[in-house]
Amino acid sequence: MSDAPQTSGRIVIPNDLGARLEAIAAPLPDPKPLRYAAVLAPLLPAIDPEEGPRLLLIERAGDLRKHAGQLAFPGGKPEPDDRDLLETALREAEEEVALDRRVVRVLGRLAPVPTPTGYMIIPYVARVVSDWRPTVLDPGEVAATLTPSLRRLSDPAGYIHRGSAEWRGQHYELHEFAIHTPPLWGATARMVYDLLQRLDLDPRGGDR
Template sequence: MRKPRKVSDVVAKLGAALAREGAESSDFDLNPETVLPPNRKLRPAGVLIAVSINRPEPVVWLTKRASGLKHHPGQIAFPGGKQDPGDVDVVAAALREADEEIGLPRDLARVLGRMPAHETVTGFCVTPVVAVIETDFTPISEPGEVEETFAVPLAHLVNPNNYMVQSRRWRGARRYYFAVPYGPYYIWGATARMLRALAARMQP
């Protein structure tokens, strides 16, 4: 059966975006004065940019981390995490974590490709993995780690005009970062930076 044109167009646009050349990003992109140790060792991780395309409009699934977590409590993030010894690669890590965190069965996510890696202030080399979900999916948030799983229209996240540069004090210095708020959700930092990179690639 031929897929609806709208669905096919979304997959085609995402595929074309992933095929474009692009540089790696980092949490320090807007803070060029930061000097990073040349011999630093980054831990590999993968996050899933999961796009449901069988809805009236495509949406991206994001999570709000539980407030009781030691690292980044209450922040908005992609499902994903560090690559474990049992993971074949960062794609496998992203799919495994999405299964654990939001109840997304691995066989429901059709991986389209990877984006260039993103370095975080916490010492991770994060690879964003873009996948589409073509059937009905109802997330189940992992108790204790994910407070909420919610959907944001893809159109909102790939519109560069929705992004802003903001700042706050961090470790005694002013740190600048991207933010792309949506309703009650304040999407910022590494998550917003990776989404901003996708938005740039999606432009004609």
């Protein structure tokens, strides 16, 4: 029997979430012909215990050349001084929303997400272990931050399955979460859905 995070009333993070994720040091797949990018999926403490912990998302600035106005996790491309992709994810979170890595406990990785825009995104899941609040540092990149609760994200009423697709021989499902205008979709929605499944919070009718 799994150490499920949900009870009849409250949603909590399971103690074994790290074991449900891919190990931080596990070998990464060869991205070629794609290029690596990394994001951080930070879990914030609950405000309402009935709603459960929250997941930090950013709304990208509306005048960016790519992905303008879309919801995403903090992240981006590696810089020459980054030791590894985890460093990339942590650095980008610091630069975009002032997330101090000293209050972050990185738990593991979600499955890599290849994108038609030419990247293989490596998502790292972390818990924020303080009452830190996000601050937009660069309005030219980030228009706003959102912190939807796990209950809201896993609510079937706000979830839409958009079918499936294939790209470069890989099959993947298309997910949409109606938590904002515009909704959460695309690569980030695939990451969120992966995380919800690992938390036993599948909005498509898993163990709820």
